[in-house]
Amino acid sequence: MQFNTYTVAGAHVAAWLVNHPAPGPAALTGELRRHEVHEPAATAAEAAELQGWTARLGAVFAAAAVTDKAGLADALLVAAGCRPRLVSHGDGKPFHLHFAPAESGLAARVRALTAAGLAHVIDAGGGSRLRACDRPGCGVAFLDTSRNGRRHFCSVRCANQVNVANHRRRTRAPGA
Template sequence: MQFDHYGGEAARLAADLVNLTEAPHPHLRPEDLEPLLAAHGVVHRALSTAQAESLWKWSRRLAACFGRQSLDERCDTVNSLLADASSSPRISLHDEQPHLHYSTTDADPAAHIRAITAAGLAYVICSADAERLGRCARHGCALAFVDTSRNGRRTYCSVRCANNDAVARHRERLGRIR
């Protein structure tokens, strides 16, 4: 499945923010976020401590979008995020090709990140499948991920987790055979 920058990439940013905030530390500092934002192509990523804290709170809300839930629940959650992101999408031509921007060029960096992550999740739900916003099925992992596989049936956050789970199931079967 191919996702454009403002759709799938923004949804992957949302998943990575969720995973970062679920790691064992009480809040995010600006220096914790900068590499993650750079990896996802966020241009304006210099955040104040207050902005980083607001994104930590935002990420806690993003977490509710991943994993098993009904389509109605997921849509309600994303609609709430879209409403609170309060962005005004507009078409930009700065790269000679029309594309959407979800915040103004002079927007606060945290507001921009809220706008693109909410829009990215909405894009996946509307253009792909809401079930592509998943949680790892390996016991003890539960990382959030966006399923970009061709068939949309991914259940693990990574190949490593899938392999570890397969090995654990195999060892469990061997133990029952003996």
């Protein structure tokens, strides 16, 4: 499944926020810079301002059915006041979507970016790829970008733990 790189960045940032629910400003800035977000410098107040939003993002990853994910993500689009614009940062630079005006402040821009990113994945038919790790007690959010879209764990480590537990369960002698 191919996702538009600029747009899907919002889904990756959304997953990161869910997995880092109280990030410091430097960590948040680093993550935004990694995804080429315009003017990524965050203050402590802006990082803190995103905490309520992060809980709403987490609900999209945690919802079992794509219908529920879509309903939640649609509500986020409305709440974020998404206003997509086509922007180029200079002569010959590629045009891409911004989802909130640069002057609206970092927290507002991150809300719009993450809502649009989740919506884009669902729009592209990838709603079931917005996942929370299946290992009991883990729940790390991730976007499954694997070819067949059947990744159920956030990491090899979680997959191995569950496989070992399942193996033990299967090989335990009956009644033992």
